Amino acid sequence: MKLIENVSRPVSRRGFLHGALAGGVFVLSARFIPEPLWAAEGEAAAPFEPSLWMSIAPDGIVTIVAHRSEMGCGSRTALPLVVADELDADWSKVKLEQAIGDPKYGEQDTDGSHSVRSSFDLMRQVGATGRVMLIGAAAAQLGVSPKDCTTEPHFVVHRASGRKLGYGEVAAAAAKLPVPKKEDVPLKPRSEWRYIGKESNSLFDLPEIVTGKAIFGMDATMPGMVYASVEHPPVLGQKIKSYDDKAALKVPGVQKTLTIETFKPPHVFQPLGGVAVIADNTYAAFQGRKSLKIEWDSSPHSVYNSAPFRKTLETTSRQPGKVVRNVGDVDSIFAKGGKTIEAEYYAPHLAHVSMEPPVAVAEYRDGKVLAWAPTQNPQAVQETIAGVLGIKKEDVTCHVTLLGGGFGRKSKPDQVAEAAVLSKQLGKPVKVVWSREDDIRFDFFHSVAAMYMKAAIGPDGKPTAWLQRTVYPPINSTFDASATYALDEMGLGWNNLPFDIANHRAENGPADYHVRIGWLRSVANIYHAFAIHSFADELAHNANKDPVQYLLDLIGSPRIVALDLKGDEAEEAKNYPLDTARLRRVVEIAAEKSGWGKRPMSKGRGMGIAAHRSFLTYVATVVEVEVDSKGQVHIPNVWTAVDAGTIVSPDNIRNQFEGAAVFGTSLALFGEITATNGVIDQSNFHNFQLARMNRAPRHVDVQIVKSEAPPAGVGEPGVPPFAPALYNAVFAATGKRVRELPLSKTKLV
Amino acid sequence: MIRFKVNGKEKTFDGDPDMPLLWYLRDVAQLTGTKFGCGMALCGACTVHQNGAAIRSCTTPMKEVGGAEITTIEGIEPMHPVQTAWMEIRVPQCGYCQTGQIMQAIALLKDNKDPSDQDIDTAMSGNLCRCGTYQRIRAAIHQAAKHQAAKETA
Structure with missing residues (x-):
């Protein structure tokens, strides 16, 4: 069964990028003409169908469609800001309309740190087109040439006379004008941007958030809905053999139980299956589950035990794998028998644990589904529900609420499908609420990984050959049960080492999956950067060199790195070449801001650095640690330098990178998911710990490099360099080289 | 009942x-x-x-x-000094935990008009933020303390 078409994957999502842009532009021009762009005064009684991206009401209120989800990265605000800037709108007169899932908006998956990158040009064009049409309408009304008119926020102004007309006043007339061709629509020069890149930008939803009025998925309701909580199979793929719900039905507030069929592989985003307790409220549904007695059948995944699995990964990592990048000939250098250094690194599974667990409300009626969900990808909701229920995806309407965090988990809408399946059985709307235990035990986990590194060292201490091998269950196993290689994920920090080494080979070895694997904020970059930048630091110390200088030497002279990329990655590299000048610059800025080499370091204190480009953004991070007498790690300071190209909201970007340091702290110090006989061992924040305020970095300094390069990612790239920088700092502080995540597994004193 | x-x-x-x-x-x-x-x-x-x-x-x-x-x-009658500070410092990312953070901060400032960093850590470390806005929460609490003091002397 081909359940999902066009659902994002790490690689194919790049494919959609181009389709979305091309499709988006086409849709824009096609739909500007036949549909009213703006509501006209005389048409107020007629059903108002806003055009695809924006509309202007007679009172001047501009409504801009946000087609990306808001999970805390700022996309919902950033893209409309771009429209408003080119439109020359007054932001205080802008309302946002959150788009439902619909391919007419192009791709809508808010992931891969690409919302601004993929839609920046289109949003500029949308706004600028509107501005040209408003000028045209106003000029006609004033009896002057459009060439003699300009705009100020929300007004068209005749330059010579100073006469002006408000956007609302001319909107109706503007709507009747032909849509100008792209070449007749000038974009503002950067110097005239009012919102793009400005400090004053803040999240559109900020007032609602601080007053508790913001509506997240957890807060969505439908009239007449019931609550459901699902007891999932403890091991992936298990089916119900039998179950007894007598005790559950006696729990106050429990109405009934229903079953959800276990998916047929590949699992993709289908429901896991299980027994659902339907109740009057969430608490009753949770309580009812505790009294269920379920017997599950067997699953091939019950063999999954984390400790032996780690050994399997490590054994594989010592064998040759598939070559994903080759420069020169590492084997001949190693064969010469000079000095070599080998090291192995390990990183465990992680869970996303967004503060809002998975939740959704859906109603099935007359062969159609209406859903409200905190989803990163409403089109995946349509496709998943359509596949599971055997209906057309056009018959699934998915409204997007605010997301209480996402981090990649909420690209996968299995819980929305559960709500739809249950609603079909019940004949009324159902709200499915996952507990924290459900969230942690049944995640699409960040993969567990083993990395093997080997370098031959020249007389100057620099590597003459560098071999790196990575082995982990691939994300692709979620879409193809036979997948064992992660070749689609090599762009995530593995086939693009930016170091100037004459002989270099990167490989990928095979691994089986036993839990659902998914993408988590910055994805494979986490363990790839951990291995590469820990190893680089090891080589620096081995050569008795300063780690910053050694890193700069590894990066080498300013140049465009030649990469052997194919398909979408090659296409992307045309606009986003890997430029070592930009990487060097962030290293230099982070080092300078941190006072690298100049800060006095007392006993137990140390600093470490790592620099990693991901999601096309260059980031260098310096972490300062203090290891106390009990071996506990404190992080007084973090300095991060970021070159993300053209940016929209600088303060939001600082917030993203401050947050990335905390996210990085969680995974570096505490994060580990393990399995015993296929069952996940962790369940809540007591045994899957996150950094709290008292363990988070005390101060994170974020420096944003001014750049006119095309916009790159900001949500994810702060994460990868953090853990290696922290571990390198721990080495500097204690002399202990730790090669596995998280640090809590190693006694430092 | x-x-x-x-x-x-x-x-x-x-x-x-x-x-x-x-x-x-x-x-x-x-x-x-x-x-x-x-x-x-x-x-x-x-x-x-x-x-x-x-x-x-x-x-x-x-x-x-x-x-x-x-x-x-x-x-909480908006804008409470804590909410004002949260807006000024632009604390939230996704915002989901922030109402809990704000309620915790309001309770802290009721008992402690001018909390130190250590006081804030102690009071706020039971409130998780997966987006990682702790640095801004700390700054916002200090700022809210100033707003509150100004309000009380006004």
């Missing part, structure tokens, strides 16, 4: 006395500003005030709120 007040209004409850206050607030009273995060008092997303003190509503059964005055984020 349990009698209590929510945001100044008299309420009664005769359902399951073991039901946590959180689910009463969210599913029965439809006050959804109080969030569900863990159900074990480990994350603080569900923080409300019981007679002015911050409590975790997810582990407070209804049978324990009899006679109590419960205040949720909806009962």
Whole structure:
């Protein structure tokens, strides 16, 4: 069964990028003409169908469609800001309309740190087109040439006379004008941007958030809905053999139980299956589950035990794998028998644990589904529900609420499908609420990984050959049960080492999956950067060199790195070449801001650095640690330098990178998911710990490099360099080289 | 029958006395500003005030709120100095935990007009933020303390 078409994957999502842009532009021009762009005064009684991206009401209120989800990265605000800037709108007169899932908006998956990158040009064009049409309408009304008119926020102004007309006043007339061709629509020069890149930008939803009025998925309701909580199979793929719900039905507030069929592989985003307790409220549904007695059948995944699995990964990592990048000939250098250094690194599974667990409300009626969900990808909701229920995806309407965090988990809408399946059985709307235990035990986990590194060292201490091998269950196993290689994920920090080494080979070895694997904020970059930048630091110390200088030497002279990329990655590299000048610059800025080499370091204190480009953004991070007498790690300071190209909201970007340091702290110090006989061992924040305020970095300094390069990612790239920088700092502080995540597994004193 | 007040209004409850206050607030009273995060008092997303003190509503059964005055984020008159500071410092990312953070911060500032960093750490470390806005939360609490002092001397 081909359940999902066009659902994002790490690689194919790049494919959609181009389709979305091309499709988006086409849709824009096609739909500007036949549909009213703006509501006209005389048409107020007629059903108002806003055009695809924006509309202007007679009172001047501009409504801009946000087609990306808001999970805390700022996309919902950033893209409309771009429209408003080119439109020359007054932001205080802008309302946002959150788009439902619909391919007419192009791709809508808010992931891969690409919302601004993929839609920046289109949003500029949308706004600028509107501005040209408003000028045209106003000029006609004033009896002057459009060439003699300009705009100020929300007004068209005749330059010579100073006469002006408000956007609302001319909107109706503007709507009747032909849509100008792209070449007749000038974009503002950067110097005239009012919102793009400005400090004053803040999240559109900020007032609602601080007053508790913001509506997240957890807060969505439908009239007449019931609550459901699902007891999932403890091991992936298990089916119900039998179950007894007598005790559950006696729990106050429990109405009934229903079953959800276990998916047929590949699992993709289908429901896991299980027994659902339907109740009057969430608490009753949770309580009812505790009294269920379920017997599950067997699953091939019950063999999954984390400790032996780690050994399997490590054994594989010592064998040759598939070559994903080759420069020169590492084997001949190693064969010469000079000095070599080998090291192995390990990183465990992680869970996303967004503060809002998975939740959704859906109603099935007359062969159609209406859903409200905190989803990163409403089109995946349509496709998943359509596949599971055997209906057309056009018959699934998915409204997007605010997301209480996402981090990649909420690209996968299995819980929305559960709500739809249950609603079909019940004949009324159902709200499915996952507990924290459900969230942690049944995640699409960040993969567990083993990395093997080997370098031959020249007389100057620099590597003459560098071999790196990575082995982990691939994300692709979620879409193809036979997948064992992660070749689609090599762009995530593995086939693009930016170091100037004459002989270099990167490989990928095979691994089986036993839990659902998914993408988590910055994805494979986490363990790839951990291995590469820990190893680089090891080589620096081995050569008795300063780690910053050694890193700069590894990066080498300013140049465009030649990469052997194919398909979408090659296409992307045309606009986003890997430029070592930009990487060097962030290293230099982070080092300078941190006072690298100049800060006095007392006993137990140390600093470490790592620099990693991901999601096309260059980031260098310096972490300062203090290891106390009990071996506990404190992080007084973090300095991060970021070159993300053209940016929209600088303060939001600082917030993203401050947050990335905390996210990085969680995974570096505490994060580990393990399995015993296929069952996940962790369940809540007591045994899957996150950094709290008292363990988070005390101060994170974020420096944003001014750049006119095309916009790159900001949500994810702060994460990868953090853990290696922290571990390198721990080495500097204690002399202990730790090669596995998280640090809590190693006694430092 | 349990009698209590929510945001100044008299309420009664005769359902399951073991039901946590959180689910009463969210599913029965439809006050959804109080969030569900863990159900074990480990994350603080569900923080409300019981007679002015911050409590975790997810582990407070209804049978324990009899006679109590419960205040949720909806009962805080906007803009409270803490909310103002949260806006000025632009604390939130996704925002889900922030109502719990704000309720915790309001309770802290009621007892401690000028908390030190250490005081803030102690009071706020029960409130998780997966987006990682702690640095801004700390700054916003200091700023709110200043706003509060200015308001009181005005």
